[in-house]
Amino acid sequence: MSTVARKRSLPGFGLTMGLTITWLSLMILIPLAGLFVKTADLSLAQFWETVTSQRTLHALKISFGLSFAAACVNLVAGLVIVWALVRYRFPGRRIFDAIVDIPFALPTAVAGIALTTLFAQKGWLGAPLAALGIKVAFTPLGIFLAMIFIGIPFVVRTVQPVLIDLDVELEEAAECLGASRWQTIRRVILPSLTPALLTGFALAFARAVGEYGSVIFIAGNLPNVSEIAPLLIVIRLSEFRYSDATAIAVVMLVFSFVIIFILNRIQHWAQSRSLATA
Numbered sequence: 001m002s003t004v005a006r007k008r009s010l011p012g013f014g015l016t017m018g019l020t021i022t023w024l025s026l027m028i029l030i031p032l033a034g035l036f037v038k039t040a041d042l043s044l045a046q047f048w049e050t051v052t053s054q055r056t057l058h059a060l061k062i063s064f065g066l067s068f069a070a071a072c073v074n075l076v077a078g079l080v081i082v083w084a085l086v087r088y089r090f091p092g093r094r095i096f097d098a099i100v101d102i103p104f105a106l107p108t109a110v111a112g113i114a115l116t117t118l119f120a121q122k123g124w125l126g127a128p129l130a131a132l133g134i135k136v137a138f139t140p141l142g143i144f145l146a147m148i149f150i151g152i153p154f155v156v157r158t159v160q161p162v163l164i165d166l167d168v169e170l171e172e173a174a175e176c177l178g179a180s181r182w183q184t185i186r187r188v189i190l191p192s193l194t195p196a197l198l199t200g201f202a203l204a205f206a207r208a209v210g211e212y213g214s215v216i217f218i219a220g221n222l223p224n225v226s227e228i229a230p231l232l233i234v235i236r237l238s239e240f241r242y243s244d245a246t247a248i249a250v251v252m253l254v255f256s257f258v259i260i261f262i263l264n265r266i267q268h269w270a271q272s273r274s275l276a277t278a
Contacts, residue, residue, distance in 0.1 A: 032253065038246040050247045055223050056232065060248075062140060063229040064255060067208035070147035074204045075197060077148075078155025085156075086163045100157070103150050108213025115146050116218045138220025143228065146215045151204030158200035159193060166192050191273070198267040202260055209256055 039047065050056065085097050103111065119126040119136035126136055136142045166189065174184045212230045219226045229252055236245035 035246050035249055035253065038243060039250050041243045042247055046243075047247050050244045051251050055227070056229075056248055056251075058224045059227050059229040059232045060251065060255075062143065062227065063209055063252070064259075066140060066144045066147055067205050070144055070151055070208050071201050071205035073148055074151045074155045075201045078152055078159060078200060078204075079193070079197065081152070082156050082159045082163055086160060100153050103153050108150070108211070109217070111149060111214040112146065112217030115142070115149065115214065119145065119218065137218055138222070138226060140226055142218040142220070143215055143226060146218050147208035147211060150211055150214055151208050154203035154207060155197070155200035158203065159196045162193055162196040191270075195267050195271040198263055198270060202263040202267070205263075206256065206260060209252065 042050065081100065085093060085100075116137055117123055119129070119142060121127065121130045121135070121137065123137070129136055134141075136145065170188050171184050174188050175181075179187065210230060212228075212234075215228055216231055219228060219231070221227050221231055229248060233245045233248050233252075236242075236248065
């Protein structure tokens with residue numbers, strides 16, 4: 001019998017892979033390669049001196065440390081928001097659901113100005129906090145709040161469709177079999193949501209690390225106090241120290257890639273484990 005090739009409505013592997021590699025090369029790989037090439041203008045000693053200076057290390061610590069902390073907060077808060085929006089019906093639910101997307105649509109500069117006005121020492125929230133001895137604007141705490149603001153939609157919108165598809169009957173079956181509420185959450189709900197939660201966490205973290213517009217207004221941009229790494233890169237560019245700027249950018253790129261890669265591997269493991277136990 002002769003084998004008849006099955007016609008496909010979509011292009012074959014060769015064409016799609018070629019287009020994928022071409023697109024990734026033009027839009028991602030070549031620009032990143034240029035970043036490393038420009039950094040090569042520095043000697044190894046100069047590169048090390050640039051990336052290990054006190055100002056650079058503090059800026060990297062602020063950016064990565066607060067981004068990770070903000071992503072952790074968004075992970076918990078986003079799960080609570082998703083649970084309320086999906087599992088309950090209440091007046092104004094659609095309005096609250098739309099409000100979640102505001103950080104997506106709002107220009108970052110507008111978000112930064114709004115947060116700074118709100119948390120300034122004479123602002124609506126800044127004044128009562130200042131009376132308690134808590135200063136938010138122009139401190140790392142302000143940066144932290146700005147990162148939470150811009151990162152929360154990533155967790156919500158990533159987890160929401162998964163929770164919608166999660167069959168409530170599975171929870172009811174677990175309860176009928178004698179599982180407590182905590183056991184149902186730990187053994188039925190969380191395993192199904194873990195891959196989406198990790199994806200949302202990674203997206204929120206990546207957005208916070210690279211965020212600039214909404215952070216610089218509330219940060220105060222004080223060296224060794226509230227200066228973020230993206231701003232330090234801009235400062236080095238304005239000083240025409242292009243190699244120093246690319247050196248800091250390379251460090252941010254490598255650290256971000258390693259963290260995202262680890263999170264992706266954990267996500268893949270959680271997804272495989274969820275499928276294996278399904």
